Amino acid sequence: MDYAEHVTDLVGNTPLVKLNALTQDVEPLVLAKVEYLNPGGSVKDRIAQRMIEAAEASGELRPGGTIVEPTSGNTGVGLAMVAQRKGYRCVFVCPDKVSEDKRNVLKAYGAEVVVCPTAVPPEHPESYYSVSDRLTREIEGAWKPNQYANPHNPESHYHSTGPEIWKQTEGKVTHFVAGVGTGGTISGTGRYLKEVSEGRVKVVGADPEGSVYSGGTGRPYLVEGVGEDFWPDTYDCGVADEIIPVSDADSFTVTRRLAREEGLLVGGSCGMAVAAALELAKRCGPDDVIVVLLPDGGRGYLGKVFNDTWMSSYGFLSPESQDATVSDVL
Ligand code: PMP
Numbered sequence: 001m002d003y004a005e006h007v008t009d010l011v012g013n014t015p016l017v018k019l020n021a022l023t024q025d026v027e028p029l030v031l032a033k034v035e036y037l038n039p040g041g042s043v044k045d046r047i048a049q050r051m052i053e054a055a056e057a058s059g060e061l062r063p064g065g066t067i068v069e070p071t072s073g074n075t076g077v078g079l080a081m082v083a084q085r086k087g088y089r090c091v092f093v094c095p096d097k098v099s100e101d102k103r104n105v106l107k108a109y110g111a112e113v114v115v116c117p118t119a120v121p122p123e124h125p126e127s128y129y130s131v132s133d134r135l136t137r138e139i140e141g142a143w144k145p146n147q148y149a150n151p152h153n154p155e156s157h158y159h160s161t162g163p164e165i166w167k168q169t170e171g172k173v174t175h176f177v178a179g180v181g182t183g184g185t186i187s188g189t190g191r192y193l194k195e196v197s198e199g200r201v202k203v204v205g206a207d208p209e210g211s212v213y214s215g216g217t218g219r220p221y222l223v224e225g226v227g228e229d230f231w232p233d234t235y236d237c238g239v240a241d242e243i244i245p246v247s248d249a250d251s252f253t254v255t256r257r258l259a260r261e262e263g264l265l266v267g268g269s270c271g272m273a274v275a276a277a278l279e280l281a282k283r284c285g286p287d288d289v290i291v292v293l294l295p296d297g298g299r300g301y302l303g304k305v306f307n308d309t310w311m312s313s314y315g316f317l318s319p320e321s322q323d324a325t326v327s328d329v330l
Contacts, residue, residue, distance in 0.1 A: 007039045007081065007085075008039065008045075008082050010038075011038055011078075012038070012045075012160045013164060014033055014034055014038060014164070015034055015037065016032065016168050016169070016291065017031065017262075017264070019032055019274070019292075020262065022257060022262060022274065023278070023281065025282075026278060026281035026284070027285055028175075028281050028286065028287075028290050030281055030290045031169070032264065032270075032274070032292055032293075032294050033161070033291055033293045033294065034266075035294055035295050035296065036294065036297030040074070040077040040078045040080075042073075042074035042078065042296035043185060043293065043296065044075045044078040045077075045081065046078075046156045046161065047075065047147060047156045047157075048078030048079045048081070048145075049082050049156070050153075050155060050160075051145045051153065052086070052088075052145070054152040055145070056086075061088070061143040062141060063087070064087070064088075065088055065141040066139050066140075066141055066143070067083055067088050067090045067091070067143060068090075068092075068093070068135045068139065069090075069092055069093070070092070070093045070129055071092055071093075071094065071147070072102050072106075073098075073102060073225065073300070074225070076090075076092045077105060080106055080109035080110065081109060083111075084109060084110060090109075090112065091112045091114060091135055092111050092112070092114070093131050094114075095115070095116055095117070095118040096115050096116065096117055097118040101300070105300075114128075114135070116128040132144065147184070147234070148233065149232065149233040149234060151233075151234070153182055153234045154184045154187040154188035154236065155188060156188065157187070157192070158192045161189040161192075161293070162188065162190075162192025162193050163192060163196075165189065166192070166196050166197075169289055172289045173193065173289050173290075175201065175202045175203075175204060175284065175288060175289070175290040175291070176189060176202075176203050176291050176292075176293075177204045177205075177273055177277040177290060177292040177293070178190075178206065178292070179205070179206045179270075179272050179276075179295065180207055180211075180213045180227070180228075180240075180243070181228070182235065183213075183234050183235025184234045184235075185295070186203060186205050186239060187235055190239040190240060191236065191239050203239050204241060204242050204244060204276060204280055205243040205244070205276075206226070206243075206246055206275070206277075207244070207245050208223045208226055208246060208247075208248065209245045209248075211226070212227075212228050213243050214243045215245075216245075218230075221248050222252075222268075223248055223268045223271075224267070224268060224301075225267070225268075225295060226272060242280075244276040244279055244280065248316065249316050250271075251269070251271045252305050252311065254271035254275040254278070255268050255270060255271025255272075256271070256305065258274060264294065265297060265298035266297055266298050267296040267298055267301050267305075274292055277292040
C-alpha cells in the first residue's frame with residue numbers, strides 16, 4: 001500500500017510545469033515550480049515544518065507548547081498543519097483588514113485568531129506586532145517563529161526547494177526567479193543553486209514597484225505577500241543578481257492569464273514573478289532554462305484579482321478583457 005503517515009510528510013517535492021501560451025514570444029524554456037500543490041496550499045509549508053523542527057531540537061518549543069505568530073495567511077496555515085500533528089496550540093495575531101475567510105481557514109485547522117486594529121502604528125500596544133510580542137511573553141511555553149528573522153526560513157529552501165530544482169532540471173537550470181517577501185525563498189534557493197552550479201545560475205528577484213528591494217521606500221502596492229518597507233534578516237542581499245520591479249497592473253494581468261491560458265489558478269505574487277521571468281526571458285536564448293516559483297493558489301484571491309469589479313475599481317481592466325456576460329454573446 002502506498003500512503004503517507006501524515007499529510008505533513010507530503011510537504012515539498014512539488015512539480016515543475018512548462019509555461020506554454022505565455023512564452024510564445026520568448027526563446028527559453030520557462031518552468032513554473034507549482035507550490036500550491038503543497039498540502040497546506042503554499043510554499044510556506046516548507047518553512048513552517050523546518051522552523052518548528054529546529055525549535056524542538058533547540059528546546060525553544062517543548063511538548064504542549066504554544067506557537068504565537070503575527071500572520072494571516074500562508075505561514076499560519078503551514079504552522080497550524082504541522083502543529084496539529086505534533087499537538088501544539090496555535091495563536092495567530094492579525095490586523096482587522098484581513099478578510100474573515102482567511103481567518104476562518106486558520107480556525108478550521110484549530111488555531112486561535114486574535115484580531116487587532118489595522119489603523120494603529122506598529123509600536124502601539126494594540127498593534128498586531130505588539131500584541132503578538134505580549135502574548136509570547138504571557139503564555140507559558142509560547143514560542144514565536146518570527147519568519148522575518150528565523151534563519152530556518154531560508155535554510156528550509158536551501159535544503160529542499162534548491163536541491164529539488166537542481167535535480168528536476170538535471171542541472172540545466174540557468175536562471176531562478178522568485179518574488180521577495182521575507183526573502184527566504186530567494187535567499188535559500190538562490191544560494192543553493194549558485195553553490196551547486198559554481199555561480200553559473202543567475203538569481204533574479206521580482207518585487208512590487210514601490211518596495212525596498214527594488215529601490216522604493218515601502219508601500220503602497222496591492223500584490224500580497226511580497227515586497228517590504230524594511231529589510232528583513234531573512235533576506236541575503238548577496239544572492240540576487242538582479243531585482244525586477246513589476247507594477248500591480250502587470251502582476252494581476254499575468255495572474256489572470258496564468259489561469260485562463262495555462263490552467264494555473266494562482267495568487268497575485270505568482271503573476272508578478274512570471275511577469276519578471278518573461279521580461280528576463282526576452283534577454284535570454286533558446287538554451288536557457290528559467291525556473292520561476294509560484295508561491296500559492298488563486299482561491300484566496302477570488303474577490304480581488306479574479307473579480308472584475310475589484311480590478312476595474314483600480315483601473316487594471318481594459319474593457320475588452322472583462323468577462324463576457326451571457327447577454328454579450330447572445
Ligand atoms: N508570495 C506569497 C503569496 C507569500 O505569502 C510570500 C511570503 N511572504 C511570498 C510570495 C514571498 O516569499 P518569501 O517570504 O520567501 O520571500
